Amino acid sequence: MASNWRLRHGRLIRKLMMTSAPPFAKHLASNDKKTRDKAVKSLATFLAMDERDPISKPDMDKLWKGIFYCFWMSDKPLVQQALAADLAELLLTTSSTTSALSFLSGFWEAIVREWNGIDRLRLDKYYMLVRRFINATFRLLAGADWAEDVCNTYNKMLTREGGPLCPNDQRVPSGLAYHLADIYLEELDKAVAATEPPPLPAPLSTLLSPFISLAAQTPTSITYKRIQSEVFSPLLEALAADDAPPAKKRRLDPDYAALLANACFDQPSTGKLDPTTLRQKLLRRIFDVASEPETRDSSRRKMYALFRQSTGEED
Incomplete structure (x- = not known):
């Protein structure tokens, strides 16, 4: 080769x-x-x-x-x-x-x-x-300033046909999407920490939109599993750290401290949100996308299960 x-x-x-x-x-x-x-x-x-x-x-x-x-x-x-x-x-x-x-x-x-x-x-x-x-x-x-049009242009870049997070283009190598899932939150946290003066709150719903869409529409269970294990679960656990007992807090790695200290849902101009509220809103976003008709049945079940597990709701 x-x-x-x-x-x-x-x-x-x-x-x-x-x-x-x-x-x-x-x-x-x-x-x-x-x-x-x-x-x-x-x-x-x-x-x-x-x-x-x-x-x-x-x-x-x-x-x-x-x-x-x-x-x-x-x-x-x-x-x-x-x-x-x-x-x-x-x-x-x-x-x-x-x-x-x-x-x-x-x-x-x-x-x-x-x-x-x-x-x-x-x-x-x-x-x-x-x-x-x-x-x-x-x-x-x-x-x-996390301008909506700029973020949307970037998101479309990732999810369009031929983009690294496009769910329906078989020409796109899956290894590239896996690598993005592995590093995305870590690099976002680093960028927020390194930006001087401190930026407006990072709109997590907007920035994670490509991964939420890919999770909902991917035909590959391995891709969904990678997104949940490397993007959804670590972030949701970090957002729940304030309510966790001290012993569990010590086990949380990474904690995305800079990001969670300066993040919001989707409107940076309204100011940052506390982790508990932000977690609830992100879980609701995952639930809502799971409910959309274009979401694959296999992904819908997994996203609903993630929502139930994270909120403590019963089936």
Whole structure:
């Protein structure tokens, strides 16, 4: 598989050399590290320009092919970590939120398109790249005061056809959705903690909407199980920690302290909610989505069971 991948990317490099994308794009795919480093710096300058025409969809695709291969070529852990951080930070240095979302959309399209071709030895570094982009995205949303239109644009990016959390597109690799479930709350907590000055309360119902939709509509029981075990249950347990006995509190890990100290349901402007109220509202949201006609029967049963177990209601 790796040899076929190299052949395919060799053809990609030749195409990039002839592209009409930003002139530094072809240098991102250079075999020379110094050339690639200069290209990343040029990319940062280009994206930060206040006055430029939006990057067209074809050119954005070509640009991201170059960026993807640039990261592919990074072969030392410290180099990989630095490059992943630099690429993710580009979201926060673009000229506008609209431009940042366009760049982010290109990232997700590239990741989904290329994921199944990533060999085992390189997979961990792409997990790291996704983690860095998730964190930077949350800081971008926080900087935009969690504006509803910005959050909705991002959510659609994740759940649309070809998106990493699309429930009905068999081309989307399930491993990518599992990784997002594993890291989502952790990176949201980190982003809230790192944002200065402190952002408006994070709207958990809005931010978790892609996972609630995926849980309701996935045809795969493993995917539902991963979402419940890594997203729903840890968050609900953390929100219930204030009412837990001291011994159980000590066992709660992680506790998402920064997030829960500054979170709301769906309207940041109304201020943060206490954990107990927020937990009740999130459980009601899960129940309501379970009740929708498009929710799969198997998921409906599991979501109802989660609601009953979490609220102490009987069948």
